[in-house]
Amino acid sequence: MEWKIAFAQLFLRLALGITYLVPALDRLGVWGPPGAKQVSWGNWSSFSTYAHQVMSFLPYRLAEVLAIIATISEIIFGVMLIAGWYTQWVALGSGLLLLFFALSMAVSFGITSPLNYSVFTASAASFLLAAIPAYAWSIDALGATGNIK
Template sequence: MQLAGNFKAPSVFLRIAIAASYLWASADRLGIIGAHGQPHIGWGDWQHFLDYSKQVMSFLPDALVAPLAVIATASEVIIGLMLIMGLFTRVAAVASGLLSLSFALSMAISLGINAPLNYSVFTLSAASFLLATAPYYVYSLDAMKQLPLCRRLDYYAGDHLIDIIR
């Protein structure tokens, strides 16, 4: 199997994996998937997440922690939904890379380099930036937006839209 140029399945997998990670973490901190103390629950409610955020952002004034936690959570939900739908995928992937890189650096500053490495936060950032380099995104709203253009130009060869999308 030739791997060079074969980005379709990996890009779909990256979109789903990154989106699921963001949406699951957001649901956890909002108490949607279970209460604090239950098995497989990290935070279970907003207060426990806020307490953790204060540890991670210990180098910032306390007054900034809560607003940044809200912004991070809202960003994660928005990025997660955009990636699942494949809407503005490249923008969402770059935003994900920057957001997760900021998480990784904050964790490294406050908790030591072991924390972001143990939780693969640098890996999430790198995977997000890699996703942003895909030439196009199959099974996405982005690809569906390209179809009318391809039909107007009388160009459609299966799912090989690479010449139009580049």
């Protein structure tokens, strides 16, 4: 694998993976309570309020279930992207999750909201990652070649 692609896919896996884990753990209070420095939500209740605003067009219970599914998916995607395990499938799932999030933001807050937060960009990056044929420095590479590179 050409070093530029190897580096780019590793950087993209790490960037997406960390970007999933940090806010998901924030929702669970790992980074501190609501109102603490560098904390967006601090607990599930605060996040749930935001999730219902994003999915304002859905029934309350469905939005809550989807918020739970999204959070679990984000934790799983984050860990798997960082490790490089089933990367192609996880990247595809990531692209779809982010696309649905971006569209929900656009419906509820207007098109500038997902554009201001680069959600479409992150979705496109996930789809691009899914299109890469091999993943250096990953569990996928170790399984395919017996070599992590």
